[in-house]
Amino acid sequence: MPRREDVHYFGAGPAPLPTSVLEEAAKVLLNYNDSGIGITEISHRSPEANAILAHAQDALRQLLDIPNGDGPEGYQILFLQGGGSGEFSAVVYNLVSVWLAKRAKGIVDDETKLADEVAKLRLDYLVTGSWSLKASQEAARLIGKEHVNIVTDSRQHRDGKVGVIPSAETYKPSTTAADVALTYYCDNETVDGVEFQGTPDGENLVADMSSNFLSRRVDVRKHIAIFGGAQKNIGTTGITIAIISNKILPPHAAMADSVLMRKLGLSVGPVVLDYPTVAKNNSLYNTLPIFDVWIAGRVMQRLLDASEGQTPRIATQQAESDKKAKDLYAVLDGSDVYTVVPDKSVRSRMNLCFRIKGGDADAEKAFLKGAESRGLFGLKGHRSVGGIRASNYNAVSVAAVEKLIQYMKDFADGKA
Numbered sequence: 001m002p003r004r005e006d007v008h009y010f011g012a013g014p015a016p017l018p019t020s021v022l023e024e025a026a027k028v029l030l031n032y033n034d035s036g037i038g039i040t041e042i043s044h045r046s047p048e049a050n051a052i053l054a055h056a057q058d059a060l061r062q063l064l065d066i067p068n069g070d071g072p073e074g075y076q077i078l079f080l081q082g083g084g085s086g087e088f089s090a091v092v093y094n095l096v097s098v099w100l101a102k103r104a105k106g107i108v109d110d111e112t113k114l115a116d117e118v119a120k121l122r123l124d125y126l127v128t129g130s131w132s133l134k135a136s137q138e139a140a141r142l143i144g145k146e147h148v149n150i151v152t153d154s155r156q157h158r159d160g161k162v163g164v165i166p167s168a169e170t171y172k173p174s175t176t177a178a179d180v181a182l183t184y185y186c187d188n189e190t191v192d193g194v195e196f197q198g199t200p201d202g203e204n205l206v207a208d209m210s211s212n213f214l215s216r217r218v219d220v221r222k223h224i225a226i227f228g229g230a231q232k233n234i235g236t237t238g239i240t241i242a243i244i245s246n247k248i249l250p251p252h253a254a255m256a257d258s259v260l261m262r263k264l265g266l267s268v269g270p271v272v273l274d275y276p277t278v279a280k281n282n283s284l285y286n287t288l289p290i291f292d293v294w295i296a297g298r299v300m301q302r303l304l305d306a307s308e309g310q311t312p313r314i315a316t317q318q319a320e321s322d323k324k325a326k327d328l329y330a331v332l333d334g335s336d337v338y339t340v341v342p343d344k345s346v347r348s349r350m351n352l353c354f355r356i357k358g359g360d361a362d363a364e365k366a367f368l369k370g371a372e373s374r375g376l377f378g379l380k381g382h383r384s385v386g387g388i389r390a391s392n393y394n395a396v397s398v399a400a401v402e403k404l405i406q407y408m409k410d411f412a413d414g415k416a
Helices: 019-030 047-064 083-103 111-119 130-143 258-263 275-280 290-306 315-333 361-373 398-412
Strands: 075-080 122-127 148-153 180-186 205-208 225-229 240-245 338-340 351-356 388-391
Touching: 019 290, 047 075, 047 240, 047 290, 075 083, 075 275, 083 111, 083 122, 083 130, 083 180, 083 205, 083 225, 083 240, 083 258, 122 130, 130 148, 130 180, 130 205, 240 275, 290 315, 315 338, 315 351, 315 398, 351 361, 361 388, 361 398
Parallel strands: 122 148, 122 180, 180 205, 205 225
Antiparallel strands: 075 240, 225 240, 338 351, 351 388
């Protein structure tokens, strides 16, 4: 049986966790804080669970410099379930409701005027890969494609394929900013190996950061909402983290009445995805998987411990992520055996997608087989695109990357 230290996993998710966190988790699963019961057995409303939740929230605020406070400039940190795909729906439900509440003021009893206002509703989407495309399709399913505006579609700029983020000069945002309930972008496209190099502009900006969360600094203040599933860089599958601006929460914003939403043909979301409800109950409206929150908190604490004296506190992890990705791309660019799929200007630091010998199936099978013989697993590309994908998440160690680099060099030189 192989030892844990002999195996290095580069899969896109669920992703590796730090061994020290897993070792600690094994203990608390049996006996949490010398209580005699395991962490998965404690009440999610207990003082212990509340302390776990508070610790995770505080650690995230420190790492990403998230504004605190109850004023309109503050942000709430919510823990939900449903993953990034659940948030595709949640942001639509919540931000359309906020948008309608503003537009309905003074005309709530005039159905003709209300219908005219709803006809103006727009949701702007930047489609740069598989996940942003799915998000835009979900918005169209929920409220109708006539309300969804595709600001940019990278497939139209690369012969029908993704792999580039078009220049902002080519974007086509909705004409009237007041009509835009949200502008969505996926910061890192896991399937396609594409990552934004900066924050795009947009009205009521929403970022899906499921696969690069906590890998670099984020300008939270430019966003109305940020969300990400935990299973890449933060923890175990089971929780989704959302950073929500107070500007779209009571008392700073109202939500449209559900009766009015239905009357106007707009979707009403489930209460477990309702941001005001979740925020009011400090993420404890329904049973929160507190063990998953504990894991996330321990992972974030490790990042804090490693970044003492840095501003922002995520800077240390960002430097490591950047260095690992730079070294991997240097090997890929240094041999004609490898071809990186996305354009160089938008290469992901998290998910490095490449082909071998132009996509030769036998060569790629040989590469994967040879990698596994050296304890390097999870390198097969997504089923929808094929090829090879090396996911460079936070818990993928420098030593693991160095071992992969050596194998890639040996394979290119015919020594593997």
